[in-house]
Amino acid sequence: MSYPDEYDVIIIGGGPAGLSAALVLGRCRRRVLICDEGHPRNASSIKVNSFFTRDNTPPHELLRLAREQLKPYSSVQYIRTRVKDACRTDTGFEVVLQDKVKARSRKLLLATGLVDDFPEVEGFKDLYGKSIFHCPYCDGWEVQDKRLGIYGESSRAFHMARGLTAWSNDLIIFTDGPSRLSHKHLLALERNKIPVIEEKVSMFKGKDGILDSVVLTNGAHIPRDAIFFDRPSYQTSELPRKLRCEFNKHGGIATKKYETTNLPGLFAAGNITRDVQLVVVAAAEGAKAAFGINLALTSEDFR
Numbered sequence: 001m002s003y004p005d006e007y008d009v010i011i012i013g014g015g016p017a018g019l020s021a022a023l024v025l026g027r028c029r030r031r032v033l034i035c036d037e038g039h040p041r042n043a044s045s046i047k048v049n050s051f052f053t054r055d056n057t058p059p060h061e062l063l064r065l066a067r068e069q070l071k072p073y074s075s076v077q078y079i080r081t082r083v084k085d086a087c088r089t090d091t092g093f094e095v096v097l098q099d100k101v102k103a104r105s106r107k108l109l110l111a112t113g114l115v116d117d118f119p120e121v122e123g124f125k126d127l128y129g130k131s132i133f134h135c136p137y138c139d140g141w142e143v144q145d146k147r148l149g150i151y152g153e154s155s156r157a158f159h160m161a162r163g164l165t166a167w168s169n170d171l172i173i174f175t176d177g178p179s180r181l182s183h184k185h186l187l188a189l190e191r192n193k194i195p196v197i198e199e200k201v202s203m204f205k206g207k208d209g210i211l212d213s214v215v216l217t218n219g220a221h222i223p224r225d226a227i228f229f230d231r232p233s234y235q236t237s238e239l240p241r242k243l244r245c246e247f248n249k250h251g252g253i254a255t256k257k258y259e260t261t262n263l264p265g266l267f268a269a270g271n272i273t274r275d276v277q278l279v280v281v282a283a284a285e286g287a288k289a290a291f292g293i294n295l296a297l298t299s300e301d302f303r
């Protein structure tokens, strides 16, 4: 693999945000290198929903289409690699790839996404993305009016339960230990007939991706058709911290107009900013960043 002396832009992360940015930048005739490890957040999911014109498309198919549509733009290069390090240089940025090869660019776009924290409960991983979800906007429609469980505690569980009333009236919260719900939230849940079960959960029982019940440590089997959980998620990559990005109060990279960050020349798009975490929004943020990057490059080069 050979790399030109300096790219206009290196994009780290080839999910919806990174690939959308690459498309706009390719059309601006920019020399772009996309470095992508290839583990998008929704890899376990069966379909991408809530993306207009692409409702129900498998996630890997959506990304394949995006890479396919980059092919006519010969100044855009996609490589499957992990970026291990990134730093500023006098003229822009330098990244170190997993094979220790270095590449340089004038601008850098971080689109590395978030990674979810999964509970260590038997059955969770087998059912994740099929009967266990974290986003009602992505998967609520398919399980409307079904018997739904909320797995989580404290105000996060309350807000998930309240949100899910748009899709079903049959809701149970499983806090898997002390609920840590406030008195006010407990009263509101009672008013809305949403039971809270504090008994520890021993298993999500199901077969072939279909949930059958939540099994408690006291032996009870509570029939449920799907579970929504709300647990913390984290930055996938250490690079934002290494580059000394500023973070917003939600733990996302703080961005301003055109997805600029506190570092000149560094842009951030997609889930890492922790705005609305939908594919269509990640793609839109990527396009906005590309717009800002091209504008900056053009202004710098105009004599």
Ligand SMILES: Cc1cc2nc3c(=O)[nH]c(=O)nc-3n(C[C@H](O)[C@H](O)[C@H](O)COP(=O)(O)OP(=O)(O)OC[C@H]3O[C@@H](n4cnc5c(N)ncnc54)[C@H](O)[C@@H]3O)c2cc1C
Residues within 6 Å of the ligand: 012, 013, 014, 015, 016, 017, 018, 035, 036, 037, 038, 039, 040, 041, 042, 043, 044, 045, 047, 048, 049, 050, 051, 081, 082, 083, 084, 111, 112, 113, 114, 116, 128, 129, 133, 134, 135, 137, 138, 139, 236, 237, 239, 269, 270, 271, 272, 277, 278, 279, 280, 282
């Ligand atoms: C189970 C599940 C189902 C979902 N369903 C939907 C849905 O139906 N509709 C919807 O709109 N949204 C859905 N989402 C949300 C969706 O996954 C995200 O909004 C979207 O993936 C964010 O895009 P992104 O480009 O920011 O990050 P990602 O898609 O996570 O892509 C980031 C990319 O960067 C790469 N990367 C990270 N670090 C490095 C590094 N150091 N070097 C190189 N590459 C790196 C990763 O490997 C990955 O390929 C779902 C999420 C989950 C978890």
